[in-house]
Amino acid sequence: MKLLAVDHPLVSHKLTVLRDQQTDSPTFRRLTEELVTLLAYEATREIRVAPRRVQTPVAEAEGVYLSLPRPLVVPILRAGLGMLEGMTRLMPSAEVGFVGMVRNEETLQPTTYAERLPDDLSGRQCYVLDPMLATGGTLAATVRFLVARGADHITCICLLAAPEGLQRMEQLLDDLHVPCTVVVAGVDERLNEKGYIVPGLGDAGDRLYGVVDH
Ligand SMILES: O=P(O)(O)OC[C@H]1O[C@H](OP(=O)(O)OP(=O)(O)O)[C@H](O)[C@@H]1O
Numbered sequence: 541m542k543l544l545a546v547d548h549p550l551v552s553h554k555l556t557v558l559r560d561q562q563t564d565s566p567t568f569r570r571l572t573e574e575l576v577t578l579l580a581y582e583a584t585r586e587i588r589v590a591p592r593r594v595q596t597p598v599a600e601a602e603g604v605y606l607s608l609p610r611p612l613v614v615p616i617l618r619a620g621l622g623m624l625e626g627m628t629r630l631m632p633s634a635e636v637g638f639v640g641m642v643r644n645e646e647t648l649q650p651t652t653y654a655e656r657l658p659d660d661l662s663g664r665q666c667y668v669l670d671p672m673l674a675t676g677g678t679l680a681a682t683v684r685f686l687v688a689r690g691a692d693h694i695t696c697i698c699l700l701a702a703p704e705g706l707q708r709m710e711q712l713l714d715d716l717h718v719p720c721t722v723v724v725a726g727v728d729e730r731l732n733e734k735g736y737i738v739p740g741l742g743d744a745g746d747r748l749y750g751v752v753d754h
C-alpha cells in the first residue's frame with residue numbers, strides 16, 4: 541500500500557477550517573467538496589488514458605482520452621457521500637457505486653448495510669471515498685470487497701488518517717496483489733480510547749449531515 545499525503549497550503553487552510561468546531565454544516569459540506577477536488581487532482585495521476593487525435597481549428601493534435609472501462613467512484617455511506625460531488629466534478633465520466641458501512645462504536649468493527657456495485661469490476665480502476673481512516677477497518681473491508689469483484693487498481697481518498705489505521709490497513713491488505721494507494725490531506729497524531737482521530741475533526745458524518753443515534 542502506498543501513502544500520499546498532499547502537502548499544499550490551500551489544502552492545509554481548508555482542512556484547518558474544517559477541523560474548527562465552530563464551522564457549521566453547510567460550510568463543512570462545501571469545504572469537503574473543495575478539498576476532495578484538490579486531492580483528486582493528485583489521486584488521479586495514474587488514471588489510464590488512451591491516445592486520441594483531435595482536429596483543432598488550426599491543425600491536428602495528439603492528445604489522450606480517459607480509457608474504457610470507465611473508472612468507478614465508490615463513496616462509503618454516509619460520510620463518503622459528502623465527497624462525491626467534489627470527485628465527479630473533476631471526472632464527470634466516472635461511474636458511481638455505493639457501499640454503506642457503519643462502525644460499531646463499542647467494538648469498532650464495521651458492518652455493511654448497503655451495497656450497489658457492478659458485479660464484475662475486472663479491469664476497473666476504483667476510487668474509494670471516505671473522509672476518515674481511523675482504525676482502518678471500514679476502508680480495508682471496502683477495498684477487499686472491490687478486489688474480490690475484480691478491481692485491479694484502487695485509490696482511496698480520505699481527508700484524515702490515524703497512524704494506527706494506516707498500519708492496520710497495511711496488515712489487513714498485505715496479501716493483496718492489486719496496487720492500492722491512500723491519498724490524504726493529513727495524517728494526525730493518534731486514535732483516542734473511543735477510536736476517534738486526535739485532533740481530527742470529530743464525527744465526519746454527523747458534521748456533514750447531523751447527529752444520529754449510535
Ligand atoms: O477506520 P474506522 O475505524 O473503520 O472508522 C472510520 C469510519 O467511521 C466513519 O463512519 P461511521 O461508521 O461513523 O458512519 P457514518 O459515515 O454513517 O457516520 C467514517 O466515515 C469511516 O467510514
Ligand SMILES: O=c1cc[nH]c(=O)[nH]1
Nearest residue numbers: 674736737742743744
Ligand atoms: O475521528 C473519527 C473516527 C471515525 N469516524 C469519524 O467520523 N471520525
Ligand SMILES: [Mg+2]
Nearest residue numbers: 743744745746
Ligand atoms: Mg459517523
